[in-house]
Amino acid sequence: MDKLEVNVSFSYGEKRILKDVSFSAKKGEFLAVVGPNGAGKSTLLKCLVGILRPSGYVRLNGLDLLSLKPKERAKYISYVPQSSFPEFAFTVEEFVELGTYATKGDVEGALRKVGMWERRNEFVTKLSGGEYQLVLIARALAQGSSVMLLDEPTSHLDINHALQIMNLLKSLKDEKILVAVMHDLNLALNYADRVIVLNKGQIQWSGKSSALTPEVLEGVYGVKAKIVDVEGQRIVVAWE
Numbered sequence: 001m002d003k004l005e006v007n008v009s010f011s012y013g014e015k016r017i018l019k020d021v022s023f024s025a026k027k028g029e030f031l032a033v034v035g036p037n038g039a040g041k042s043t044l045l046k047c048l049v050g051i052l053r054p055s056g057y058v059r060l061n062g063l064d065l066l067s068l069k070p071k072e073r074a075k076y077i078s079y080v081p082q083s084s085f086p087e088f089a090f091t092v093e094e095f096v097e098l099g100t101y102a103t104k105g106d107v108e109g110a111l112r113k114v115g116m117w118e119r120r121n122e123f124v125t126k127l128s129g130g131e132y133q134l135v136l137i138a139r140a141l142a143q144g145s146s147v148m149l150l151d152e153p154t155s156h157l158d159i160n161h162a163l164q165i166m167n168l169l170k171s172l173k174d175e176k177i178l179v180a181v182m183h184d185l186n187l188a189l190n191y192a193d194r195v196i197v198l199n200k201g202q203i204q205w206s207g208k209s210s211a212l213t214p215e216v217l218e219g220v221y222g223v224k225a226k227i228v229d230v231e232g233q234r235i236v237v238a239w240e
């Protein structure tokens with residue numbers, strides 16, 4: 001059973017961003033990381049994928065991923081960044097191929113999974129923000145790695161595409177270790193198995209998504225909150 005074990009601390013210069021963030025993740029459960037703006041969520045993913053160099057460790061089945069060269073690391077871990085914009089006019093298919101440079105992964109399969117195979121000959125620079133987001137997810141999927149990190153994977157998607165992507169991620173959870181940073185608490189509560197609440201660079205709460213309470217949300221976000229049941233879905237309502 002694949003297992004990711006994490007213990008990281010990170011500072012930008014003097015500014016301490018992540019303080020001893022420690023957790024593990026395994027196949028078969030979808031892990032969501034939530035928390036306020038500036039909590040350190042994106043920094044955490046960048047540390048896990050090796051874009052930033054934290055102190056501590058990131059181990060996959062005991063293998064220290066941070067000590068590997070980038071091309072080697074790419075065989076094990078893929079990453080969908082928080083909203084970015086395409087700089088180069090690759091076609092959709094060429095762009096997804098970039099994800100496979102280390103692994104000879106399945107470009108067609110990945111594009112079909114996100115519903116963008118028919119658009120493979122278009123330039124990524126001409127896609128909408130949401131379409132580009134789907135292509136970024138396809139690029140990470142095509143990499144075929146056993147760990148997949150996603151930073152706000154549904155932030156540019158309409159509600160229908162957002163639910164499709166959440167379903168896709170859910171369907172992948174037995175093949176991959178999935179860690180997604182999410183702002184949409186409703187999607188996190190209803191699709192993730194486990195939730196980590198990051199606040200000011202520390203884990204303030206973690207547990208099964210079904211155990212997350214309004215009190216936790218009130219403490220972290222500084223709002224009033226209720227979690228109500230709507231046809232079996234747990235929906236967060238928040239007000240000032």
Ligand SMILES: Nc1ncnc2c1ncn2[C@@H]1O[C@H](COP(=O)(O)OP(=O)(O)OP(=O)(O)O)[C@@H](O)[C@H]1O
Pocket residue numbers: 012015017035036037038039040041042043044082
């Ligand atoms: N390159 C940088 N240099 C200095 N400080 C930075 C840098 N990048 C991010 N930070 C700071 O690190 C902190 C955490 O940023 P991070 O992007 O990880 O937050 P986040 O939880 O992802 O927030 P959001 O929900 O807004 O995306 C913020 O205070 C931010 O200002």
Ligand SMILES: [Mg+2]
Pocket residue numbers: 041042043082151
């Ligand atoms: Mg972020």
